Amino acid sequence: MASRAITLDGVRVRPSDIADLASHGEVAVRADPSGLDRAAAAHRAAQEIARHRPVYGRTTGVGANRTEDVAAADGDTHGLRLLRSHAGGIGPYVPADQVRAMLAVRANQILAGGAGLQPAFAEALVQALGSGHLPRVHEVGAIGTGDLTALAETGLTLIGERPWTGGRGAPPAPVTLEPGDALAFISSSALTIGQAALAWARIAASLRAANVVAALSLHAVDGGSEPYDAEVHAGRPHPGIAEVAAEMRRLLGGPRRGGRVQDPFGYRCFPQVHGPAVEAVARVERVLEIEVNAAAENPLIRAAGGGSVHHHGGFHQATLALALDHLRVALLQSAQLSAARLATLVEPAFTGLRPFLADGAPAASGVMILEYSANSALADLRGVAQPAALGHAVLSRGVEEHAGFAAQSARQTLRAAESYRLVLACELVAAVRAVRQRAHPAEAAKPGRAASGSVASGSAASGSVRSGCPVPDPATPVGAAFAAVASQLDPRTEDRPLSADVERAVALLDALATV
Template identity: 55%
Template sequence: MELDGAGLTCAQVHAVAYGTAQVTIGSLDRARAAWGTAQELTGPVYGRSTGVGANKDIQVEGGGLDLLRSHAGGAGALVPAEQARGMLAVRLNQLLAGGSGVDPGLLPVLAEAINAGFTPPIRTYGAIGTGDLTALATTALCLLGEMGWRTGPDGVPAPHYPLASGDALPFISSGAATLADAALACHRLRGLLDAAVDVAALSFGATGASAEPVAALVQEARPHPGQAITAARLRELLGDRPGTRIQDPYGFRAFAQVHGATVDALARAEQVIETDLNSATENPLIAGSLAWHNGNFHSAPVALVLDTLRAALVPAAQLSTARLATLMEPGYTGRPPFLAGRTGGSGVLILEYVAQDALAELRHLATPVTTGTAVISRGAEDHAGFATQAARHALRCLEPLEIVLACERVAATRALGEPVPDRPLTADIEDARRALTAP
């Protein structure tokens, strides 16, 4: 996969992060141009000739490496290696977009680290949506050889590069870790939302629900993109078959509208995230012949769309639990209550408990981050976007959403099959989860 600072997608970040793709570097021209300009700059330049934060007006010569050492102080558990690898790919792509002023000789070394499987020991806590300073400072110390890489193949020399003092802030002035998490979450959520349509189709079949609500003429009357996509997919799966009732419950009748709104929220999130994956979010931005001090590092756009996306997952999951409840009813399935193998049995009743537990977790994770802020560094930095937390929570949404859909899938499959005696359903749920995420 060639990185050129312009075309990186959420799906490609996922492929690199999970080792199904390696990276090559396109043109270094923009990175070289910014680096050349940086060498000619005179006067105060934030982070190069001055301190940072509240120290912005203090002249500092050659203190960049101390900046790395002071900022590599995260806390909590180590993040999974896949997320760290995704961060390296995102930062490499951003640097290729130009504007940082970092020594371009560093970029091939980053590519080698990604391809060889080296990842830095990044901790969970340490960013508030104004730059992943802790994660990237830790990475820089690994490149300098002052800190050991967390992962890497045996017998392969660790990637090192002699970063100069002036490279310190330009390298860490980025939200690459947050963007990587957001990209991974969006890619995997797209797969789950696609699979949810297949699961809903099983429930439609198991309950004899009508395909009339997703008819083309109905959908053309209200042309929201996600709704149209969802309805078309479900039409294809169901065919043109009449239902047995005048109107089905909302879990069936309003599926395209509710699920489609979630699909639209995901599409908007992907658009915003992929914009930032390919942007020079540098402060200062080295462009033309000047250093432009700016706020492009701020994560407000990413935080807002991820808040919306996490909120949109909740109604989609709620409809799944509504269909699950319908599957428990003999009047809709023609089976005993709870799809039990015998009258009076509990059948799959426990699935409702499991699904509602997971749904409660989704509601908790949907709490918006954009309603909060922070004032730090003696008031010099007086707002924070908290996109880091929004992306972290988006990743955490994957498991409960997957469990909700798996519970519906188990019940719908049971309703379409032969009666089964009461038995533990843990293995059924896990099998259904694997089916949801299968390539």
């Protein structure tokens, strides 16, 4: 799907704009003239201020070298040395979509008008986004106080010292580096913010899809809707919990009487566990809405009132790091519940079907391996859920004595997003198979059926499971979702590799997010 046109203005850009722009190789993107005017005014103010007083990074060194003056005659080479010395990123190269996110965030921040940087840098970034030209930047080097290495590598590319990669036609013409430009350009966490925007978009969609997957599983195990009743949540109105309960009521299309007095936690406590993840992803969005439009460079240059400079710590990303850390822990809780529901789907006591939703072949394994795969992905998610903010660093001869490690948190959140999708996809494959099999119990004893809707043999049903169960009413959202997904997932029930099924289910999650 082609991306919509996006205008970067330094004021009203949303995290979804950054994610959309980053996820497409060819986009219509432009810099708003008012943003370019703000950037130009701040650039003029910075030049004038630096003539009359010390300005960090313009007339001084950086870090512990802040007490060393830079002579006016050395200003041109000081900035070049700063870019070269800080372009020391290590590890793998950053994927293209994350680089595009970084370029978009940095261009938009410059247009906010606080960097004191030439508008030509923002214009070159916008041109690169439009033509598909990207700098090559390393992943490792930031600690949550600015993406110095990645942006230094980008800066060297913008001035023509490093080559562009990819793209159509000619790359942006080299920007001439002026005194003060180097620090003004790299004083940002644009890569971290861009990565966080991508992770947020993927997780937000997956959390919406998880509601649908849980509703399908509920139908497959003959679960009830009582835990989602409005009366249950009226006296304990946590916003995320109430939102999830209301969404389950909408998806199910009305009250549903289950086959048990009460269902396992995977269903009964779904709002209470999934709701905090919904709140956490909303918190990340609010933080990102500020960060993508932030004039947070140090020093901050203001053109109003004849111009002013402020030396500060606004570049520090503790707020973003903590929001991302919280999101991953909440996401882990939701994923654990998905794995718990998967365990009920392979259990005859909950479905009335054969163990592991197997067909009629003796000792068939069915979807047994999905539990292993889901728990493997869950273990990966558990590993990256460790809060990055627990780290600590004292750098630059002790003058920078704290770090929030937002860069690490953003990368961990990207990995968490992928692991979460794998867990959900395993549940989705099993839920669809269980619904199919319960809808056609007469086919139970026929092994290896390949026709759509074929089912495996059911074991003796538990007394709490009604024999047979029609597919969800297609007039309900969950019924429409089942019809759409079932038409895309392989109906064969014989023992066979399920990797392709899970891959297809992962691809279907984005569609489920819009049901």
